[in-house]
Amino acid sequence: MSPKQISLVAGLLVLWPGPIQAHDIYTDLLTRSGLPCCHDGDCRPVPYRLTPKGVQMLVDEQWLDIPRGSIQYRALAGDRGETGGAHWCGSRDAIGYFTRCAILPPQSAAIRGNAVSTPGFHAVPDP
Incomplete structure (x- = not known):
């Protein structure tokens, strides 16, 4: 290869887009104990609902x-926004599912069983 060709290839490699990291939105998320929420792509947007017992998320x-x-x-x-801001980070093993982090939109902290028209949100009224 000539020096001109090497320069051209090197320039193209610098400009070539790398793989798109869909998990970039989860990169800085940490558990309450300071550990990463996401390991190898195990975070994802999911629908959620509030029940009298607490929060539920639809995973698999x-x-x-x-x-x-x-x-x-x-x-x-x-x-x-496909799930109204809800995301689940966790894993599954032979015993079941393990939730590391569950992300809910800030406005859901104030909701107590009232119906809301947020995409991905399913309110379950108190009995």
Whole structure:
């Protein structure tokens, strides 16, 4: 290769877009104990609902009870809004699902069983 060709290839490599990281919106999320919420792409937008017992999220077509200690009320920069701002970070093993972090939109912290017309949100009224 000539020096001109090497320069051209090097220039193209610098300008070539790298893989798009869909998980970039989760990069800075930490659990309450300071550990990363996301490991190898295990965070995703999910529908959620409030029940008399607490928050549930629809993960793999199954409503999971979300531990209160894993819930964070915040907006994520880059959220596309398909689930009204709800995201689940966790894993599944032979025993079941483990929630590391559950992200809910800030306005949901004040909702107590009232119907809301937020995409992805399903309110379940108190009995």
